Amino acid sequence: MMEKRKNLYFYHAKSEELEEKLSALFETVKKSGFNIVDDFNKANIIISVGGDGEFLQAVRHTNFRQDCLYVGITQENEAGLYCDFQLDRYVDMIHAMKDDQIEVRRFPVIDVTINGESTFHCLNEATIRSAIIKTIVMDVYIDDNHFERFRGDGLIVATPTGSTGYNKSTTGSVIDPKIPCFQVTELASLNNNHYRTLGSSFVLNQDRTLRIEVIQDGNDYPIIGLDNEAYSIRNIKTVTIQLSDKRVKTVKLKNNSFWDRVKRTFL
Template structure:
């Protein structure tokens, strides 16, 4: 089996990365950063997000597993004291593949023809470069509302526990292929009105954002932040691709929610 390891970059994570790499090679596994069958993320959820985007072109061939060296992560279910156990499991045990839905974002521009496509594991946010964000929101090709406020956040089910939760969004189990739209400080008065609640859309629904008075936006895709100019529209939907996690033991989603937010 071919494997690769990504590290958060701190001394503790780097030491674990080198130790695991040595152990796995001792089991005759091949280290291959270009075409790994399994990618081990050592750090936290941010490290796994980085690994996901690095290998997003081969999601159907690569599975991910996380070791967290800090706080409990939603994607990292192993701790440093268990790396010998994890190494033996990787080398000797057939693993279960668990798939989580991803979100596709397509940004189209006013000059026509050109577009940029991204995949998000957690979320995408849209804010105006300056001033209030004003966006026409369309769902399934039908106008839904005009949003005015600080910004909008669209998230995946696995990302629903991140920024989306801080915005008052619902926590969605990742077995449900869906995307969620949450508002950031919307303006609601006698003149301007939004639904004011998070919206959860199924896999066959598309959410389209169309600029009203500006065309330059600060758009995030997970940890990546870029300014996009002359934007015509931003389209979101559940992606055809999925992320694959290698599971060597149960890692129940609701237990992670409980341990992270209630009694970890």
């Protein structure tokens, strides 16, 4: 599987300290028969160095490529639910790649369309939050059927792999990434005798469409978070979210499943 994949592109923050650590890795990679390229479009393996945040940035900045594999490497004390390898043990990664001790997993992606015009991809989650000290009001539709009117700080729409991030910290469920679905979780919903929401997370199947309509009551400039990037888009009226046809293909060790990493991270 790895024999035809010899061109590596490294995505990482620029710092002298990190460059020094990577120099030995680069030298070993070249001696092992791999090529390091400067253009991610020429790579068939894209490697991020820096934990889950850097991995998400690597996927976004290389346009969610479907024809390559993504690999994550953590440095010391960095979260690594997307990352199977550690920088101080990079030899393990090279041996695994050469000896075919890895498997390819495919992570679901959601498509987020704003005002019916611009579509963005998310590997982790999309969030819609109030940008002012005021509850944001949104009508929630599932397959064009009105579900609820939400009042609160905002909503998180998470992929299965994204369910372990912001979603989990707001009491959302952890979802097995082999289930093609996405999850909607509330942020500080307002519930009383006048206003009512479901009050819990809910999970939508891959063929469902979620549409969120922002009520124009002065909160017309919500913050849209796409993975770990925030966007301020003027006059947001509708946000439509579906499970994408895209899948991000990542490299994992054969003895390191998603649930192994969840246990190691949280238990």
